[in-house]
Amino acid sequence: MARSVIVTCAPTGGIHTPTMSPHLPVTPEEIATAAIEAAAAGAAIIHLHARNPETGQPDPRPELFQEFMPKISASCDAVLNVSTGGGLGMTREERLRAAVATSPEMASLNVGSLNFGIFPMLEKYTQWKHDWEPAFLEMTRDFVFKNTFADLEYVVKELGQGHGTKFEFECYDLGHLYNLAWLVDQGWVEPPFFVQMVFGVLGGVGADLDNLLHMHTIAEKLFGDAYEWSVLAAGRHQMSFATQAAMLGGNLRVGMEDSLFIGPGELTPSNAAQVRKIRTIVESLGHTLATPGEARERLALKG
Ligand code: KMH
Ligand code: ZN
Incomplete structure (x- = not known):
């Protein structure tokens, strides 16, 4: 049966x-352009982080988000989703600053703590453009992505109850x-829940189809018809897992946050x-892409 897939x-x-x-x-200009092009290509939701414009380092400052978010909204209708994952080493308050300042329709919420390993990449990248990069990657060896129960409560009360923001619940x-x-x-969150299953982050569940099937089975038992599910996979697993999600009746996420590639050994020229x-x-599977309006309706966003 044809159905629309939220990208x-x-x-x-x-x-x-x-x-x-x-x-x-x-x-901010590059992020706005990338988002607008991705929306024109069919993305209904744009998941946003900001970076220091000079160095490229992840940056929690709300003024950066406030520079690109209005530009994106002026050019397209996409749902804007502000990350509360932030970047390595940011405090809980820093991670929330941009979402609190912009009161978006959606924000990410990482639903548990985990080791977050990108250190296998260290072997591959040895030409540093900025001084912070080696230290940043080295930090991941000893980094716990902290999302305690107290953190979860803080975010859902601050953003969900305080701002009417709905969440992309990232489940690793x-x-x-x-x-x-x-x-x-x-009783702290209201349906429908948007569950983003994350595969292939070292420290989280591996990118194996059996894991996807099992996560989906358990999600169905826990949330029944009160949720929408989506899949992202890191690195080389991105496209195959997005495809599997579409085949199994789910939604999906792509973008350069999750993979810099578009095919084996081939850097993607753009997010779009x-x-x-x-x-x-x-579309070749017989489905369509959901419009931002359809995504808003299915996820009961505040609009
Ligand atoms: N980079 C993704 C695997 C967030 O922004 O809240 C996780 C992520 C976290 O999207
Ligand atoms: Zn993110």
Whole structure:
């Protein structure tokens, strides 16, 4: 049966460094352009981080978000989703600053703590453009991405209840689905829930189809028809997992936050190129891409 697939695009993130690809959007202007192009290609939701325009380092300052968010909204209708994942070493308050200042329709919420390993990349990237890059990547060896129960409560109360913002619940492992069910049991979040299953981050669940099937089975049991599910996979697994999600009746996320590539050994020239690629695949499976309006309706966003 034909159905519409909600595509999220995450144009820059806070993990890849500018050294890794000349195409990574960094300045507010570049992030706005990448988002607008991704929306024109079919992304209904844009997941946003900001970076220091001079160095490319992840940057929590709300004024950076306030520079690119109005530009994006002036040019397209896409749902804007502000990350609360932030970047390595940011405090909980720093991670929330931009979302609190912009009161977006959506924000990410990472539903549990985990080791977040990108250190295998250290071997590959040795030409540093900025002084912070080696130290930044080295930090990941000893980095715990902290999202305690107190953190979760703080974010859902501050943003969800305080601003009417709905969440992209990022679940990196099976236990995170149960953490979300706990938030639901507390009565702190309202359906429909948008569950973003994350595969292939070292420290989280591996990119294996059996894991996807099991996460989906458990999510169905926990959330029934009160949720929409989506899939992202890091690095080389991005397109195959996005395709599997579309085949299994889910939604999907692409973008340079999750992978700098568009094919084996081939850097993607843009975020929009990844959206166009997955669009071709989704349409050839007989489905359409959801418009931002459809996404707003299905996720009950405040609009
Ligand atoms: N980079 C993704 C694997 C966030 O911004 O809240 C995780 C992410 C975190 O999107
Ligand atoms: Zn993110």
